[in-house]
Amino acid sequence: EAQVTQNPRYLITVTGKKLTVTCSQNMNHEYMSWYRQDPGLGLRQIYYSMNVEVTDKGDVPEGYKVSRKEKRNFPLILESPSPNQTSLYFCASSIIIGAREQYFGPGTRLTVT
Amino acid sequence: DQQVKQNSPSLSVQEGRISILNCDYTNSMFDYFLWYKKYPAEGPTFLISISSIKDKNEDGRFTVFLNKSAKHLSLHIVPSQPGDSAVYFCATRGFNAGGTSYGKLTFGQGTILTVHP
Numbered sequence: 001e002a003q004v005t006q007n008p009r010y011l012i013t014v015t016g017k018k019l020t021v022t023c024s025q026n027m028n029h030e031y032m033s034w035y036r037q038d039p040g041l042g043l044r045q046i047y048y049s050m051n052v053e054v055t056d057k058g059d060v061p062e063g064y065k066v067s068r069k070e071k072r073n074f075p076l077i078l079e080s081p082s083p084n085q086t087s088l089y090f091c092a093s094s095i096i097i098g099a100r101e102q103y104f105g106p107g108t109r110l111t112v113t
Numbered sequence: 114d115q116q117v118k119q120n121s122p123s124l125s126v127q128e129g130r131i132s133i134l135n136c137d138y139t140n141s142m143f144d145y146f147l148w149y150k151k152y153p154a155e156g157p158t159f160l161i162s163i164s165s166i167k168d169k170n171e172d173g174r175f176t177v178f179l180n181k182s183a184k185h186l187s188l189h190i191v192p193s194q195p196g197d198s199a200v201y202f203c204a205t206r207g208f209n210a211g212g213t214s215y216g217k218l219t220f221g222q223g224t225i226l227t228v229h230p
Contacts, residue, residue: 004156035220042119042202043157043220090156098206098216100147104156 002027006091006105013081014113021076021108023091031097032074033058034066036087037107043090049074050097081112116140117205119221126228132190134224136203139184141165143205146179146186147218151200160201161188193228200225 004025013019025032033048035058045058049068063085065077074093078085091105118137126132134148144165149157163170163177163186170177176189190197203221 031216037223040122040222042117042222045217045219092156096216100145100162100206101159102218104158106154106156 002103004091004093004103004105006089006108008108009106010109012111012113015082016080019078019081019110021078021089021091021110023074023076023105024072025074025091025093025103026072027093027095027103028071029093029095029103030071031095031099031102032068032091032093033102034064034074034076035090035092036060037090038087046076046089048097081110083112086110086112117203117219117221119201119203119224121224122222123225123227126193126226128195128228128230129192132188132193132197132226132228134188134190134201134203134226136186136188136221137184138186138205141181141184142207145206146177147204147206148175148177148188149202149204149220151202151223157200157202190226193226195228195230198226198228 007022030051034046035043037043044060046064047066049055089108092102094102116139147162148160150160151157161172161175163179168179178187200223202223204218207217
């Protein structure tokens with residue numbers, strides 16, 4: 001089944017404790033992206049990757065890192081999480097950048113206390 | 114500065130009636146406009162799109178209208194069904210000054226649609 005998976009689905013952590021949210025897609029897509037969803041702000045892009053070893057900042061990259069060592073995986077790293085990073089996070093992929101249909105993962109609910 | 118705005122946080126409609134979801138955008142550097150649908154505990158899924166050179170696109174019960182002069186996009190669902198209850202995001206796909214698409218999707222805030230039986 002074609003899908004984007006994210007882990008964990010729910011995470012509660014404390015300020016400053018490094019964490020990684022994993023994202024994996026099985027569709028051989030070139031383009032992958034991370035978004036965060038916040039009330040009243042919709043979906044905002046954090047980082048994106050056009051292919052292996054090619055990543056770039058989205059609209060709200062501060063406090064986040066990403067890597068793309070393999071085509072299928074695109075982990076999101078929070079080196080020192082803060083409460084303002086409490087949010088719902090989505091990973092997405094598409095066959096190429098600009099494809100109208102992006103495939104989203106189920107989301108990761110992160111709470112930083 | 115939000116380039117794509119959905120000014121109605123929520124909409125409630127009776128089953129069988131029309132649902133109209135609205136979206137406004139603030140510049141013209143977009144070549145496609147899209148709607149995504151999101152159920153609770155799931156990621157958004159692509160619903161329908163329209164090219165900037167068209168003013169209407171229809172797919173079954175879903176029709177998207179584009180009014181470029183007003184910089185306004187709307188999604189009509191007719192007839193509405195309880196299973197349509199979800200959050201709807203409009204999105205734009207941007208292109209650069211050279212006219213080639215760079216493909217960034219920019220999403221609005223979302224509108225919660227509730228269809229009552």
